Amino acid sequence: MAVEGLTQVRKSILPSEGDTWNEIAKRELPGLAEDEAVAKLQSWNLHVFMRAAAGMGHAGSANPILPSDVIFVEPPLAS
């Protein structure tokens, strides 16, 4: 929902308890096939996805998403 006085910025969410890429994909991108939605989410959130690839900052979990992470649910806005 737009807030008066604020211009549009890239849409993001904070994860819900236990959220995975798949859970977020189903909830935030319901019009897309799940695999495609997950792939899009990961490509929009390399700051989270690349943690596992780098072997850092994912607390040994297969799920790299932390409760405090900002998760973008759309690509960067056109400048």
Next chain:
Amino acid sequence: MHDLVIRNGNVVDGSGAPAYKADVAVKGNRIVEIGEITGAAREEIDATDKVVTPGFIDPHTHFDAQLLWDGCAKPALSHGVTTIVSGNCSLSLAPLKAKHRMKLVGMFNQIEEMPLKAFEEGVVWDWETFSEYITRIRKDLAINVAPLVGHSVIRLWVMNDAAMERTATDAEIAGMQAVLRQCLEAGAVGLSTSYVDMDERLQPVPSRFADAREIDALASVLGEFGRVLQIVPEFYDADLTIARLDQLAETSLKHNIPTTFSPVFLNADNVDAVARVMKRVDEQFARGARVWPQVQTRPIDISFSFAVPSLLFIRFPSWYHIMRFGTPDDIMAAFADKDNRKKLIEEAAALAPLWPNLVFRHGKTDANQKYIGQTLAEIAEQRGTTPVEAMIDLSLEEDLDAHFLASGMGHNDSAAVGGLLNHPHVHIGASDGGAHILSFSTYGDTGYLFSHFVRDLKAMSLESAVKKITSDTAAIWGIPERGLLQPGYVADITVFDPATVKRGEEKFVNDVPGDGYRYVRDSHGIETVIVSGAIAWTKQGGYKDACGEVLPGPEAKTVAA
């Protein structure tokens, strides 16, 4: 009779008003009169041709450990800084149970680059609660300290190891609220949290396992006291920074608290990104939210050798892992091994523009002295190799005692930075004082503000610059009766020569407990520094006995700006 009169100075009172010639009289710890003062005083300071200002306030430091062996926070005090905010970035040294001490040491070592030996030899662990820590540092305090309490530390206190694994239960959140309330009652200036930092295992610090309801619950306690929330956002990305500042804005509005985030760097690669962030800051302020971006004055000049982990390599996992977890022999072996070397060089290619401009700063062998002061590009050309390979070869030849300098990181466009520092919603800070001691000096940012942005570039007036680092800072942080020169205010005062004030050259000194070294800078042009009415440092006499205070203090009820 007055205790102290500063005569004939140009008073820049911290309000932004034009300078005016006057004497300043002090009695006890208070300023009692400003004007033409004819009466005698027990002590007088001649400030002819000097400016007399409120003491500077540094809102982003990590002096938490240093204060345990150095109550002056040297050399910050000698630069005119009379108040420091400690405990930033989710890390404070209290409240801290005995069983968590080594965890905190590991985090301070990883995140703030505090040497382990300094903790071993410089710290007597005789506190657990925040109140006990305050009592401990008060004994030898010569500078004022406004201590933040770290979110990661509160999580550890309540959740133990689970703090590094999961979200908190309702009961645990209530426990954290109670602990935070105790800390604020004991004198904490606010709460700090981090969304980027990693611990000594390169895993997220506890604060990053907090969900939105935990932050909201803690902010509600801050709201009871009108105290500050400080965060470190994902500062390398504008969209992420904007998302965080939007969260901060909602928190600020809901709980009526000031918030601040740091750092914000401005360079040729991110001009548009910083403009977008600042536009959002302005929009949120227009709604009534208080979201203060902290901008430091200096560029980051990172010195490193491969003998200790450097933040410069945190974006290169293979390099960083070997620096963080390898012994010197492991690192030498990795550099010498053909396959490993190839892998490291390939990874370094991701930031190709960085390496040619690094400067070889120090080496011990005679053969390499001729390269000192040259860039890796110049050295590589002479050796018929690449800059990265030259860096590796020099490190091998010097048994890792080859030191390099990466200058102009962070900020690299002074004219643009001057404009940013002048922005009405920019909070000048983010010095990181007391941290990263083996990478760069975190002292002298205020001298650099006056010499570079006021005197050389004329990007801002002297009065505006003083206001930014005194009354503005006191207002943002809810520190009452400081930051202005006016009768009734506490006498935190700095006297300096506006024609010569600057930061000194960076130097490597051996004054850290455990025979440790650090980079520091001396002050130039600072004449006298007064804390709570007592002379704390002079150019001629160095450090004096003074009595710093813990701010805002348990009695303060002022709601911050």
